[in-house]
Amino acid sequence: MSREILQQNRQVTQIRKNVVNKVLSSLKDLLSKERSHYETFWKEFGATLKEGFPGDVANKEKLQDLALFKSTNTEAWTTLDEYVARMKPEQKEIYFITGDDLKKMSDSPYLEKLREKNYEVLLLADPIDEWVTDSLSEYKGTKLRSVMKENLDLDTDEEKKKKEEEKKSFLERFKPLLESMKEALKDQVKEVQISDRLTETPAVLVGAANDPSAHMQRILSQMGQEYPNSASKRTLEINPKHAVIEKMLSLGSDQQKLWTEVLYSQALLNEGSTIPDPKKFSKQLAELMLKQQ
Numbered sequence: 001m002s003r004e005i006l007q008q009n010r011q012v013t014q015i016r017k018n019v020v021n022k023v024l025s026s027l028k029d030l031l032s033k034e035r036s037h038y039e040t041f042w043k044e045f046g047a048t049l050k051e052g053f054p055g056d057v058a059n060k061e062k063l064q065d066l067a068l069f070k071s072t073n074t075e076a077w078t079t080l081d082e083y084v085a086r087m088k089p090e091q092k093e094i095y096f097i098t099g100d101d102l103k104k105m106s107d108s109p110y111l112e113k114l115r116e117k118n119y120e121v122l123l124l125a126d127p128i129d130e131w132v133t134d135s136l137s138e139y140k141g142t143k144l145r146s147v148m149k150e151n152l153d154l155d156t157d158e159e160k161k162k163k164e165e166e167k168k169s170f171l172e173r174f175k176p177l178l179e180s181m182k183e184a185l186k187d188q189v190k191e192v193q194i195s196d197r198l199t200e201t202p203a204v205l206v207g208a209a210n211d212p213s214a215h216m217q218r219i220l221s222q223m224g225q226e227y228p229n230s231a232s233k234r235t236l237e238i239n240p241k242h243a244v245i246e247k248m249l250s251l252g253s254d255q256q257k258l259w260t261e262v263l264y265s266q267a268l269l270n271e272g273s274t275i276p277d278p279k280k281f282s283k284q285l286a287e288l289m290l291k292q293q
Contacts, residue, residue, distance in 0.1 A: 024062045031066060031079075039077050042068045047126045054131040064139055067132075069096075072106055073120040080139045086120060090156050093145040096122035098129055098215045099272050109201035109270050110147045113154055116199055121147060130216045148213055148271065150206045150235055152197050163196070170194050170240040177248055177256070178238075184260040185236060195237030202242040205234040205267045214271045236267060258284060 027049075031038040042049075052063045068077040073086060083094060095114060099105045105123045114121055124133065133144055145152065155163065171194060182192040189205070198204060207213055212220070217232055238245050248259050265281045268274070275281050 020056075020059065024059060024066065027066055028062070039068065042077065047128050050126065050128050050132050054135045057135075060135065064136060070102055070123045070125070071120050072111065072115070072123065078122075083120060083122065084139065084142055087142075088117070088119060091117075091119055092153065093143045094122065094139060095119060095145055095147050096124055096133060097147050098124045098133070098213055100125060100215070104272070108147075109198060109204055112199040112201060113197045114147060117154060119154070127219050130213065130219060146207075146213065147197075148206060148215075149209055150237075151209065152206075154197065167194070167196070174238075174240055174245070174249070177245075180253065180256050181236065181238070181260045181263075184257045185264055188233065188264060189236045190233045191235045193235055193237050194240050197237065198239035198242070200242075201239060201270065202244040203236055203238045203263045203267050205264075205271050206237055207234045214273050218273065236264060238263070258287065262288065 027038070027041075030041070046068060049063065050067060053060055056063070064080055066079075068079060069083070071078050071083065073083075080094070087094075097105050097108060097110060099108075102123050102125050105111075105125070111121055124130075126132075133146065137144060174194060178192050178194070182189070185192065190208075195204070205214070211234070212232075214234070240246075244259070244263070248256055251259065262281070262284050265275045265284075
């Protein structure tokens with residue numbers, strides 16, 4: 001009997017369904033009753049189990065209760081249910097960041113304002129996590145949000161009202177600089193905008209909600225799949241309160257272009273990407289250092 005016939009057999013399908021349900025039920029019991037043993041299992045097979053998120057839609061709700069994650073809140077593993085229980089009353093979403101290194105992600109400039117508000121962020125370091133978050137848009141009514149995407153809404157309505165005039169002032173004051181920076185990076189970015197997610201870093205790159213993350217693009221590139229340039233462009237967000245951005249207002253056009261290119265390269269490094277022309281970047285840094293003498 002051929003494998004194709006067996007795969008389409010109703011009895012085989014039912015057996016497979018029952019086996020999967022039994023395994024997931026057993027794992028749920030192990031998680032609730034013997035957490036340390038479950039965590040040992042998860043370290044070895046968690047990435048494999050997470051392949052079920054994009055591949056087994058029927059069991060996604062069961063899998064989301066079994067998934068363990070690292071986070072900025074604790075060195076221990078956490079479930080989504082535990083994360084939600086720890087959320088601040090004013091917190092709107094479940095926040096996460098993807099990458100290759102837990103330490104780099106926890107120190108990332110993308111987390112600056114979230115650290116200020118003491119919001120917990122999930123640290124997703126498995127390549128499969130890009131597909132997990134793509135298929136798991138919300139958990140029990142709470143949306144998941146990448147901190148590396150645009151429109152990160154962290155302020156309460158009251159905080160927004162307080163900052164409304166400040167934002168208008170920033171937009172008016174920095175408009176010429178934004179236009180100058182956008183012109184300098186017209187082949188690299190979609191837009192240059194004022195950011196309210198940064199407290200210490202001068203600039204970061206953020207993606208559109210439905211665009212692949214920079215980390216996803218790197219994974220696909222390693223698999224031989226390249227995104228067109230238009231799909232890989234992101235928005236450069238600048239911190240209007242940073243001394244570097246303030247200094248740029250008084251620079252001439254040539255110097256603004258130089259500083260803009262340096263900031264863009266730094267933003268690439270901050271998101272974990274490589275710099276297209278390291279030699280040029282080194283020369284630009286040397287030029288800026290010499291001007292400080």
